[in-house]
Amino acid sequence: MATVLLERIGLALITMIIIVVVVFFALELMPGDACSVNLGRGASDSMLAACQKRLGLDQPAVWRFAAWAGDFLTGDLGISMQRDRPIAEVVGWRLRNTLILAGLTAAIGIPLALGLGVLAGLNPDGPLDMTISGIAIFAMTVPEFISGTLMILLFSVILGWAAGVVTIGYKAPALDLLKASVLPAATLIFILAAHILRMVRASVIEVMQSDFVQMARLKGVPHRRIILHHVLPNALLPAISIIGLTMAWLLGGVVIVESVFNFPGLGRLAVDAVADQDLPLVQAIALLFGFIYVLTNLGADLLALTLNPRLRTRRK
Amino acid sequence: MTPSVPMLKVENLQVGGDGFLVVDKVSFTIGQGESFGIAGESGSGKSTLLLSLMGMMRPGLRNLGGSVRLNGSPMLGQSDAALASVRGSKIALIPQNPATALNPSRRIGTQIAEALLLHSALNPRARAMRVLDLLSMVRLPEPTVAARRFPHELSGGQLQRAAIAMALAGAPEVLLLDEPTTGLDVTTQAALLDLLIDLRHRSKVGMVCVSHDLGVLARLCDRIGVMYAGAIIEEGPLASVLARPGHPYTQALVASIPRLTSVGPPAPIQGSPPSLFDLPSGCRFAPRCALVQDACLGQPPDLTSAADNHKIACLRAFTAPAPVVNASVAALEKATSVLAVEKLSVGFAKHGIFDRKTPSSVVDAVSFTVAKGEVLGLVGESGSGKSTILRAIAGLAAPTAGQITLMSSGRTEILAARATARPLSQLRSVQLIFQNPDASLNPRHRVLELLAQPLILYGQVPRSQLREKAADLLDQVRLGPATLDRMPAQLSGGERQRVAIARAFAARPDLILCDEITTALDVSVQAAVLELIRNLARKHDVGAIFVSHDLAVVRSIADRIAVLHNGTIVEINDAQELCARPVSPYAQRLIGSVLDIPA
Numbered sequence A: 001m002a003t004v005l006l007e008r009i010g011l012a013l014i015t016m017i018i019i020v021v022v023v024f025f026a027l028e029l030m031p032g033d034a035c036s037v038n039l040g041r042g043a044s045d046s047m048l049a050a051c052q053k054r055l056g057l058d059q060p061a062v063w064r065f066a067a068w069a070g071d072f073l074t075g076d077l078g079i080s081m082q083r084d085r086p087i088a089e090v091v092g093w094r095l096r097n098t099l100i101l102a103g104l105t106a107a108i109g110i111p112l113a114l115g116l117g118v119l120a121g122l123n124p125d126g127p128l129d130m131t132i133s134g135i136a137i138f139a140m141t142v143p144e145f146i147s148g149t150l151m152i153l154l155f156s157v158i159l160g161w162a163a164g165v166v167t168i169g170y171k172a173p174a175l176d177l178l179k180a181s182v183l184p185a186a187t188l189i190f191i192l193a194a195h196i197l198r199m200v201r202a203s204v205i206e207v208m209q210s211d212f213v214q215m216a217r218l219k220g221v222p223h224r225r226i227i228l229h230h231v232l233p234n235a236l237l238p239a240i241s242i243i244g245l246t247m248a249w250l251l252g253g254v255v256i257v258e259s260v261f262n263f264p265g266l267g268r269l270a271v272d273a274v275a276d277q278d279l280p281l282v283q284a285i286a287l288l289f290g291f292i293y294v295l296t297n298l299g300a301d302l303l304a305l306t307l308n309p310r311l312r313t314r315r316k
Numbered sequence B: 001m002t003p004s005v006p007m008l009k010v011e012n013l014q015v016g017g018d019g020f021l022v023v024d025k026v027s028f029t030i031g032q033g034e035s036f037g038i039a040g041e042s043g044s045g046k047s048t049l050l051l052s053l054m055g056m057m058r059p060g061l062r063n064l065g066g067s068v069r070l071n072g073s074p075m076l077g078q079s080d081a082a083l084a085s086v087r088g089s090k091i092a093l094i095p096q097n098p099a100t101a102l103n104p105s106r107r108i109g110t111q112i113a114e115a116l117l118l119h120s121a122l123n124p125r126a127r128a129m130r131v132l133d134l135l136s137m138v139r140l141p142e143p144t145v146a147a148r149r150f151p152h153e154l155s156g157g158q159l160q161r162a163a164i165a166m167a168l169a170g171a172p173e174v175l176l177l178d179e180p181t182t183g184l185d186v187t188t189q190a191a192l193l194d195l196l197i198d199l200r201h202r203s204k205v206g207m208v209c210v211s212h213d214l215g216v217l218a219r220l221c222d223r224i225g226v227m228y229a230g231a232i233i234e235e236g237p238l239a240s241v242l243a244r245p246g247h248p249y250t251q252a253l254v255a256s257i258p259r260l261t262s263v264g265p266p267a268p269i270q271g272s273p274p275s276l277f278d279l280p281s282g283c284r285f286a287p288r289c290a291l292v293q294d295a296c297l298g299q300p301p302d303l304t305s306a307a308d309n310h311k312i313a314c315l316r317a318f319t320a321p322a323p324v325v326n327a328s329v330a331a332l333e334k335a336t337s338v339l340a341v342e343k344l345s346v347g348f349a350k351h352g353i354f355d356r357k358t359p360s361s362v363v364d365a366v367s368f369t370v371a372k373g374e375v376l377g378l379v380g381e382s383g384s385g386k387s388t389i390l391r392a393i394a395g396l397a398a399p400t401a402g403q404i405t406l407m408s409s410g411r412t413e414i415l416a417a418r419a420t421a422r423p424l425s426q427l428r429s430v431q432l433i434f435q436n437p438d439a440s441l442n443p444r445h446r447v448l449e450l451l452a453q454p455l456i457l458y459g460q461v462p463r464s465q466l467r468e469k470a471a472d473l474l475d476q477v478r479l480g481p482a483t484l485d486r487m488p489a490q491l492s493g494g495e496r497q498r499v500a501i502a503r504a505f506a507a508r509p510d511l512i513l514c515d516e517i518t519t520a521l522d523v524s525v526q527a528a529v530l531e532l533i534r535n536l537a538r539k540h541d542v543g544a545i546f547v548s549h550d551l552a553v554v555r556s557i558a559d560r561i562a563v564l565h566n567g568t569i570v571e572i573n574d575a576q577e578l579c580a581r582p583v584s585p586y587a588q589r590l591i592g593s594v595l596d597i598p599a
């Protein structure tokens, strides 16, 4: 058990190191550097040299990488070129906002997906399953910017329940942001729940047909108890890693959904940073996304590991 | 047998679906302490019959007639809820495969306690005590430890014991056993059977035991019925049915069992059972029966009494000559060796931080030779190293010491340790046939393509002749040319294994390695495959190593047998001699635990 744990954590660390290296050198490979991009075509050689000296760009790449990675580890994310402020400050608030959005999505989406998936799986091909699965397949096939737009159309334009676009600033109090998160979260839940519930449904159906469920029935175990004690524990275990993967995968969705709703989160900041060609900021956000991805998966892995006896206890 | 009040009464039971019957007009009764065995091959309907005794129908099947009564109350047509109080308490099942029948995420003790919770009035403390009682009753070592284990932490034999304890928890009056010892080592099998026999004598429980293995039924039951294509075609007291089988199918079945006391491969049953959707209108065995006559084709013959309690559904019962088990064995000329294994040791490399742990099975300084046309049997329990030796010869596991020499067509060469380092000629010389043809045959290739690969690679057969050569190979394994265009999934398990054999011989090898190749097959099919391997080895002067955990099977095919235990050969001798007069204590124990049918 301990070795498996260490192994997973070690692998996650290695992945993160690779991400750091790739992110740094991928931008390094692009033509020009932060200064030439920032100062534009008209910049004179002396202005460029001064800027490069200020940012340390005249040093060899490997040396700069060491310095940059070192700063990064100590929490110094560098300075945003366009915004001329510490990246940590720019990113920090947005990260909070995105976490609020993601938290709301997960808190509602995951239980909803599990419940619906189990319901659908227990009565496969019944009217309930048909409805749930039909909507889920629709949600999975429609791209986020369309489902987001549809949400705005339905809830804000037609029904007038919520504002379609978020107007508050990125430093707004958490509670206001939570309110503003409702529609974007609904869009994300729509997609997230669809993916998870399809998996849960398939897994419930599979377990229902397993030998040990038939055996439980032959043992005289009542239906309710079969579902609670034999089907659910085994059907939901594989869902944990799927939830982890889907949450991590949702990062891509966050970028689009935040843009659609003008939500002041990390995703929209990423889009803005790319548009502004703010290279240090792009680097920092890419790193953050990479780390969140790895850590979410690691978390799901560890959780699955502790809950699943087959993984927890290796056969002697 | 003293007549007693029947506890379980099955009358004219018919189970099937739209347009087909899986169980047809089956009747029998079980009284207190009685034990009824049902013999049949896979697809004969025996498992469906067993499930319907508990009122359970597989999806797509339903009760089409007849009845099952337990202590007078009906078991069929009841809801699961209505049957919940009977299942597990009055009638309990010991499943065929406890590895899948036990809930993987709950502890053994919890699962047994659940049966107690449902079917007894014990409080939690008393339940915990009773679980330990039950576990020690089925002779699981360290019951307290076993109760805390999850299913995947126990071995196959231990799991089966746990499943028996679970079945006994509700103190059932009738116990149903579905292939209770299939897939276990011979010694484990023997120990489990002892346990069941003991159980039967100590309690008054009635038993219905279903198995394809007549040897198991012979030890557990006092009456047996033989099932063929859904119907019981012969039924009677054990001794009478086995000693004087009257139905041609029973005769063939009895003859197809490998025995320690007979020489040569057992006689296979020709043909295959009829499709359930297309049952012959008359006797269902007619298409395979040597004694068939016009009267057989009218309608299925009824079970009629032939002797004391011995009923047979055949118009010409007992007319067949007594089954001839012995095939003549040509004297094995002492040919030169094709393979010499010297001081072979295999151990597994130490694992690094990120390596998965491999269960290590170690082979220690093993030496033997195989002659041309000779079949050498390697027998031992799982973990004895027999498969590792095969893998080392095939180049799939690197030896840590020793050498393997191949002598063929005038060349003598030492085989490279790794298959990847071997030249094409060495790869061609040694062919491996796996236990599970499903895993070794690419499911997306037609049989023609499967056979074409080795023909092109090793035989340099031009494209224009591929079809002809492949058909020729199939003919040698007794498959028609129509098989060439089939996909593996369209073939039966026995047919797939034949294709795998044909593919091995396509390379024109000097040595073939057979790894438990008949384990997944029915007895009658198994007999045919054994005969095939032996004949092909003789005909092509190919040496063969046949690995199996089943001594009776090895005995029926091998010229010589090596008995393996903990990675060393404890005894190697002429097959007949070894079975008749084993010298080493381990071989004696192994032979003692083989289930031979009392003749």
Ligand code: SF4
Pocket (backbone or CB within 6 Å): B247, B248, B249, B283, B284, B285, B286, B289, B290, B291, B292, B293, B296, B301, B313, B314, B315, B316, B317
């Ligand atoms: S009834 Fe006829 S066909 Fe059927 S087994 Fe007897 S002899 Fe053969």
